[in-house]
Amino acid sequence: MGCGKTMQLLQVAFNYEERGQKVCVCKPATDTKNGSKLSTRIGPERKTDFCFTRTDNLFEIIKKDYVHVACVLVDEAQFLTPEQADQLMQVVVKLNTPVMCYGLRLNFRLQDGGFEGATRLLQLAHKIEELKTICDCGHKATLNCRFLDGELVTDGPDILIDDGTSKIEYKSICPACYYRLIEDKK
Numbered sequence: 764m765g766c767g768k769t770m771q772l773l774q775v776a777f778n779y780e781e782r783g784q785k786v787c788v789c790k791p792a793t794d795t796k797n798g799s800k801l802s803t804r805i806g807p808e809r810k811t812d813f814c815f816t817r818t819d820n821l822f823e824i825i826k827k828d829y830v831h832v833a834c835v836l837v838d839e840a841q842f843l844t845p846e847q848a849d850q851l852m853q854v855v856v857k858l859n860t861p862v863m864c865y866g867l868r869l870n871f872r873l874q875d876g877g878f879e880g881a882t883r884l885l886q887l888a889h890k891i892e893e894l895k896t897i898c899d900c901g902h903k904a905t906l907n908c909r910f911l912d913g914e915l916v917t918d919g920p921d922i923l924i925d926d927g928t929s930k931i932e933y934k935s936i937c938p939a940c941y942y943r944l945i946e947d948k949k
């Protein structure tokens with residue numbers, strides 16, 4: 764959504780690998796746009812080690828196949844289930860493997876709040892870092908908004924499948940611009 768989350772993840776993976784350590788990179792299988800790859804707006808991309816569905820037990824998968832890694836990196840972590848957030852906590856405490864999750868804390872529908880997985884992550888995390896980005900107006904962008912054919916939308920499913928009928932974009936904007944766009948729609 765323009766604040767460089769995936770880029771940050773790739774940088775962390777690079778730092779580990781530069782020191783000869785292995786990482787496990789994974790993401791939910793909900794992001795259809797890039798298949799199983801992680802990609803960034805500015806170019807770099809990388810294959811994931813695995814993609815998971817909402818019923819997968821991440822603790823069991825990591826315990827079985829990735830117990831040797833130095834760090835687990837999760838992209839699009841807002842799509843975790845709350846149970847999976849807890850499973851990642853188990854990875855940290857039972858396998859003694861650090862887990863870093865990159866995601867959004869709030870979905871595009873400002874009114875009904877967060878992604879349930881992200882909310883659980885925020886409750887469990889040992890440490891939370893905010894990646895900052897800037898709105899077109901220059902203020903700090905805190906909202907992740909969905910635009911269909913250039914127009915702000917405030918309703919719809921969490922995950923919108925791109926069927927090619929309209930142009931789907933996500934933009935980070937500030938609350939002031941959000942309310943202005945809502946007013947403009949009326």
Ligand SMILES: [Zn+2]
Pocket residue numbers: 898899900901902936937938939940941
């Ligand atoms: Zn703004």
